[in-house]
Amino acid sequence: MITRCLRIAAMTDEEVPLAIAEGLSKWYGRQLGCRDVSFCLYEGEVIAVVGESGSGKSTLLRLLCAELAPSAGKVHFRTRDGVTRDLALLGEAERRFLVRTDWGFVHQDATLGLRMAVSAGANVGDRLMASGWRHYGRIRGTAADWLERVEIDRARIDESPQTYSGGMRQRLQIARSLVSQPRLVLMDEPTGGLDVSVQARLLDLIRGLVADLRLSVVIVTHDLAVARLLSHRIMVMKDGQVIESGLTDQVLDDPREPYTQLLVSSILPP
Amino acid sequence: MTVALELREVAKTFIMHLQDGIQLPCIAGVSFTVHAGQCTVLTGPSGTGKSTILKMVFGSYRCDRGQIVVQHGGQRTDVARASPRQILGLRRDTIGYVSQFLRAVPRVPALDVVAEPLVAKGVGREEARELAGHLLGRLNIAPRLWALPPATFSGGEQQRVNIARSFLPDLPILLLDEPTASLDAANAADVIELLAERKRRGTTIVAIVHDPDVRDHIADTVIDVTRFAAAA
Amino acid sequence: MNAPAYNFAYLDEQTKRMIRRAILKAVAIPGYQVPFASREMPMPYGWGTGGVQVTAAILGPSDVLKVIDQGADDTTNAVSIRKFFVRTAGVRTTTSTEQATVIQTRHRIPEAPLSSHQILVFQVPIPEPLRFLEPRETETRRMHALADYGLMHVKLYEDIARHGHIATTYAYPVEVAGRYIMDPSPTPKFDNPKMNDCPALQLFGAGREKRIYAIPPYTRVISLDFEDHPFERYRLDGTCALCGATDSFLDEVIADDHGGRIFVCSDTDYCEKRRNDHALLTDSGHD
Numbered sequence: 001m002i003t004r005c006l007r008i009a010a011m012t013d014e015e016v017p018l019a020i021a022e023g024l025s026k027w028y029g030r031q032l033g034c035r036d037v038s039f040c041l042y043e044g045e046v047i048a049v050v051g052e053s054g055s056g057k058s059t060l061l062r063l064l065c066a067e068l069a070p071s072a073g074k075v076h077f078r079t080r081d082g083v084t085r086d087l088a089l090l091g092e093a094e095r096r097f098l099v100r101t102d103w104g105f106v107h108q109d110a111t112l113g114l115r116m117a118v119s120a121g122a123n124v125g126d127r128l129m130a131s132g133w134r135h136y137g138r139i140r141g142t143a144a145d146w147l148e149r150v151e152i153d154r155a156r157i158d159e160s161p162q163t164y165s166g167g168m169r170q171r172l173q174i175a176r177s178l179v180s181q182p183r184l185v186l187m188d189e190p191t192g193g194l195d196v197s198v199q200a201r202l203l204d205l206i207r208g209l210v211a212d213l214r215l216s217v218v219i220v221t222h223d224l225a226v227a228r229l230l231s232h233r234i235m236v237m238k239d240g241q242v243i244e245s246g247l248t249d250q251v252l253d254d255p256r257e258p259y260t261q262l263l264v265s266s267i268l269p270p
Numbered sequence: 271m272t273v274a275l276e277l278r279e280v281a282k283t284f285i286m287h288l289q290d291g292i293q294l295p296c297i298a299g300v301s302f303t304v305h306a307g308q309c310t311v312l313t314g315p316s317g318t319g320k321s322t323i324l325k326m327v328f329g330s331y332r333c334d335r336g337q338i339v340v341q342h343g344g345q346r347t348d349v350a351r352a353s354p355r356q357i358l359g360l361r362r363d364t365i366g367y368v369s370q371f372l373r374a375v376p377r378v379p380a381l382d383v384v385a386e387p388l389v390a391k392g393v394g395r396e397e398a399r400e401l402a403g404h405l406l407g408r409l410n411i412a413p414r415l416w417a418l419p420p421a422t423f424s425g426g427e428q429q430r431v432n433i434a435r436s437f438l439p440d441l442p443i444l445l446l447d448e449p450t451a452s453l454d455a456a457n458a459a460d461v462i463e464l465l466a467e468r469k470r471r472g473t474t475i476v477a478i479v480h481d482p483d484v485r486d487h488i489a490d491t492v493i494d495v496t497r498f499a500a501a502a
Numbered sequence: 503m504n505a506p507a508y509n510f511a512y513l514d515e516q517t518k519r520m521i522r523r524a525i526l527k528a529v530a531i532p533g534y535q536v537p538f539a540s541r542e543m544p545m546p547y548g549w550g551t552g553g554v555q556v557t558a559a560i561l562g563p564s565d566v567l568k569v570i571d572q573g574a575d576d577t578t579n580a581v582s583i584r585k586f587f588v589r590t591a592g593v594r595t596t597t598s599t600e601q602a603t604v605i606q607t608r609h610r611i612p613e614a615p616l617s618s619h620q621i622l623v624f625q626v627p628i629p630e631p632l633r634f635l636e637p638r639e640t641e642t643r644r645m646h647a648l649a650d651y652g653l654m655h656v657k658l659y660e661d662i663a664r665h666g667h668i669a670t671t672y673a674y675p676v677e678v679a680g681r682y683i684m685d686p687s688p689t690p691k692f693d694n695p696k697m698n699d700c701p702a703l704q705l706f707g708a709g710r711e712k713r714i715y716a717i718p719p720y721t722r723v724i725s726l727d728f729e730d731h732p733f734e735r736y737r738l739d740g741t742c743a744l745c746g747a748t749d750s751f752l753d754e755v756i757a758d759d760h761g762g763r764i765f766v767c768s769d770t771d772y773c774e775k776r777r778n779d780h781a782l783l784t785d786s787g788h789d
Contacts, residue, residue: 042355045358092644092648093648096648096650100652115656118656118657118660119660119663119664121659121663122656122659122660122663125656125659126652126653126656127652129652129655129656129659130650130651130652130653130655131652134655134727134728134729135728135729135730136659136662136728136729136730136731137730139659139728140659140663157663158663158664200376200377201377204375204376204377204378207375207378211386211389211390212395229375232354232358233354246332246354247329247330247354247357247358249330250329250330250331250332250354250357253325253330253331254325254330254331254332256285256332257287258287258288261286261287261288262287262288265288
């Protein structure tokens with residue numbers, strides 16, 4: 001599969017994929033997490049992974065950033081030097097480097113993605129300091145710029161995220177991830193539990209950033225409206241497997257699989 | 271004249287799994303050609319597959335059989351066989367689609383809604399905004415509205431934003447689904463003029479238009495899709 | 503003749519070897535915390551058992567031992583530990599920094615510069631500099647292994663954001679030999695520069711936490727800071743009321759019932775020497 005993607009890229013002079021999942025499977029003991037997931041992700045592209053609880057979406061995300069080792073299959077990632085590497089062969093130091101620099105994360109529960117005990121500025125400056133930035137003024141200035149970019153009042157830079165609302169915490173997670181200019185961002189239900197208006201604002205922000213920064217995003221969501229708004233391609237998962245995938249509007253407007261049709265028909269009209 | 275778009279024996283059947291898998295054949299044997307700079311209008315009663323054909327050309331719907339061939343990046347490409355990535359490329363560079371209604375994204379100002387596809391093509395945001403402004407001006411959307419999200423606009427204003435958005439990137443093929451249905455006569459006339467301009471520049475147009483007046487103004491060819499009705 | 507009640511310096515020889523092995527490892531990897539099998543000592547945790555075990559392992563019959571606590575030779579802890587070694591090792595003891603070969607200290611480095619035939623043994627409560635930022639031992643070990651120290655600077659950043667300056671005044675984290683980040687024990691930051699390029703061997707023992715670490719002589723030890731908030735030695739702005747020193751670390755002492763305060767040198771030996779030297783000078787002046 002990987003060679004197929006690379007061969008096609010070479011033949012058609014297309015860009016090489018940023019990430020390739022090949023036959024990814026994960027069992028937790030006898031419990032299936034996900035099975036046989038394969039896809040290519042390109043720069044500037046958003047892929048939504050939709051499905052109900054227990055469909056394997058979150059497992060897939062964790063496999064993509066090598067937080068979990070797969071039971072079978074591989075994940076390849078093209079690092080900034082242009083070399084496509086098998087994540088399983090990376091040392092822990094290299095993996096952590098990617099986590100800190102080239103990958104971003106937005107967790108459903110912001111407390112998992114933030115340091116709740118330190119200020120917002122420290123949260124955003126974290127990756128910078130981890131990469132060796134040693135000028136307080138510059139770190140703080142960059143952090144403040146990013147807060148502004150995600151529409152958080154700069155004046156709140158010294159407050160702890162404990163004082164932030166749910167929507168602000170999600171936006172802070174985004175700022176914290178994007179400060180290192182990652183090329184791949186993984187989002188796990190970023191709008192879960194947020195008020196509708198807050199959701200809209202967050203999705204807007206994500207759309208804008210994806211377009212401006214040419215981010216690649218894999219976003220896990222159970223909300224098809226979010227998928228439609230944000231993603232170019234979609235993968236529908238059920239019971240650990242991808243049962244349908246393709247262009248988002250194609251899959252949602254012209255669903256083929258019974259389960260996809262069920263999902264689509266279950267959306268309440270606005 | 272060059273052939274810009276060709277459909278060959280395209281067919282589609284919907285399978286409704288939630289209704290015990292009943293099959294609803296929609297269209298079959300759809301074949302027609304559109305040349306560059308020409309406008310083909312699809313007519314027929316509602317439910318006969320006009321929108322379906324447009325959506326298949328745009329790649330929103332899959333087709334069961336047949337080919338949809340366009341000229342893309344110097345190569346002939348079959349939309350029906352194209353990969354998702356290729357379809358995204360087609361939509362970016364070759365085929366534009368004007369839906370009947372604007373899908374209003376909350377909070378994004380009208381100017382940015384219009385500029386977005388151009389920015390996605392790599393044009394700088396400021397330049398794209400400027401060009402978007404020109405087009406909105408031509409469609410009589412007042413500048414004071416440009417900074418507002420279109421969700422609060424009237425139906426006609428929203429549709430004009432929608433049209434501007436699809437027209438801005440100046441793609442070689444334009445698909446239009448009832449573009450002027452929600453517009454008054456004056457605004458409809460402006461859109462017709464825009465279409466005429468584009469045709470002169472070589473843009474290929476396939477449209478669904480109910481209003482006979484509008485149809486007469488823009489159509490070079492009229493196709494009644496009932497002849498493609500699939501046998502039930 | 504009575505058989506001695508204790509082995510030399512209390513610990514049995516096997517234990518001493520085990521501790522010496524840990525010390526060798528620590529010296530070979532400057533700043534790295536080496537786990538060791540800390541023994542039950544006849545004083546509770548928190549009273550210097552780590553330092554005592556290190557001292558016991560390196561002490562020889564010809565050594566001269568000085569023990570200080572917060573710079574003073576005459577506090578309870580210093581006196582107890584000194585007596586302990588007199589009783590179990592019979593070594594000579596001294597209050598003079600210059601004459602000692604082994605100096606065990608709690609929370610201060612002596613003012614007088616050390617020489618290459620001296621060993622400084624620190625008593626350490628919490629050896630892990632990241633402990634209060636990252637409570638998980640598994641995680642801090644990884645961070646050290648991968649030199650993943652961003653969190654340390656996050657803490658310093660937070661200090662500046664909250665207080666306008668780095669608020670840590672003691673146990674100020676340092677980078678050793680360009681690799682490991684180390685907690686120098688709760689010595690005041692005033693003492694940090696003394697650890698850099700020091701001719702003496704510096705050993706650190708944490709009894710309760712069971713870790714030993716070391717700074718070999720002439721090692722680069724740099725206090726962490728930011729380019730625009732550089733490390734500053736902090737010292738009370740004052741003069742020692744007893745000896746007139748303006749460059750030593752000072753303790754503030756309540757002198758009377760009205761809350762009157764004076765400053766005195768924390769390092770009692772240093773203060774005494776200065777007073778004696780001054781007395782000699784003035785004496786000779788009067789001759």
